[in-house]
Amino acid sequence: MKFLALSALVLLNTPSTALAYLDPGTGSYMIQVAVGLIAGAVFMIKNYWVVISGYFRKLFKKDK
């Protein structure tokens, strides 16, 4: 019964197009979603930082 409930949970939480051959784990999905927002924001800030610092570095080099 517990197994059935667990399977149902996994099915409910997995996009219907393709099921994984491994059990991805519902909790493992949920934590990714939970931290994804912050992690995504950090990722974007880092990317912008690379672009911005690259721009200034170039400017600095040119000035030299």
Place this chain on the structure above:
Amino acid sequence: MIEAINSSFRDPSGFIFKQNSEYFRAITPKAQENFDLFHSSGLYDELVSGGLILPHQEVPSEKLSDVYKVIRPEQLQWVSYPYEWSFGMLKRAALLTLDIQVRALKRGMSLKDASAYNVQFHKGKAVFIDTLSFEKLEPGKPWVAYKQFAQHFLAPLAVMYHNDLRLNQLMRVHIDGIPLEIASSMLPAKTKLSPTLMIHIHLHSKYQKKYSESATATKKKTPHLSMNGMMGILGQLSSYIQGLKLPEVETEWGDYYNFTNYKDESFQAKKRIIEGYRDRINPKTAWDLGANRGLFSRIFSDKGIPTIAWDIDPIAVDKNFNQIEKAGETSLLPLVVDLTNPSNSLGWANQERMSLEERGPVDVVMALALIHHISISNNVPFSKFAEYLSRLGNYLILEFVPKGDSQVDILLQTREDIFNQYDQKNFEKFFGEYFEILSKDDIVGSSRTLYLLKKKA
């Protein structure tokens, strides 16, 4: 009749089979779309040109029913497992997996598994071996293999780093990686201050528990993870793992080469004798048991002979690996093994992962200054040791260390000497049952003797 090898059954996308002592991978029609996308997206070429994946060639497959294609991957020198890797090796394998996932995402694909067993050490480098691990990316879907990555890589690295380097052995018990609940309970409290470990081990473990018990909590909607979110998580994991560096500690055998009974003269003599043995038997494969950092293993590997340097000390193996990476050596593989309890057959029906012995026999086994550890520290009689070694290799190079040698005396210092038979005469007698003595050479300036032995037919 083609049959999959015993370790190849989990993923229905294909299987590995062996024919004429070569390994092939059959791809089933189910995997056609993803396999084609793997190539057409340019991902395969990118990974091959970066040396990140084992390259393959397509071979004819007409005779096989229900098979889309057959590929012949470049053949591996050796197969090794995460519980035999040093910290640095596991770290390399983890970073490789993350790097591949990032590259896959950029080309519209994703890894559907993140098993440490999908990585092998080939020609001195970590390389991904599973061509069928790639699936079409479904935007918004969290990473299917995230849990497996945490269990196979992050948890072992964290407990090795924060608790004890020997805990890679937990992978021997837990074939699908260290359960996060165990890792979380083992790790010291201070690891909760690390955002990466707090999230991906401690909280992750709590979430697993929460969602396995509550059936109502997640009925709301399909979880959605943005691409930036996924990249952020991968970036966080990657920079954390990249930053894990072992402190400069000395190993159990750290000073081994300086602290043995060897003057430089004897050391050079020993090396020359072994080189002579090597040239005499011309081996194609070699194992060095108790290799420490692989100084003598290199007598073989430097000549291009595929060699494994086995040692019990995870730090010595790690240092050996660092040296291999630094020098770009391609024929030496350092692995951790406790010879008193060597890697056994593991997994389903005890047939998924090969024992140490199943990966042999090799042309030559070397056991330098090992016999006193096996026979005195572990009480193994000569006859049992000889019998085991005769199963591992066709030739044996063995260094006999007699009583009176300071290294043996140290072992006997704190215990009763029950080893009446531990002498050269008995050594020759018992080893003589399994081996023929081809050469016997005293090492000048020491009381030790080198033997070249050949297995009896």
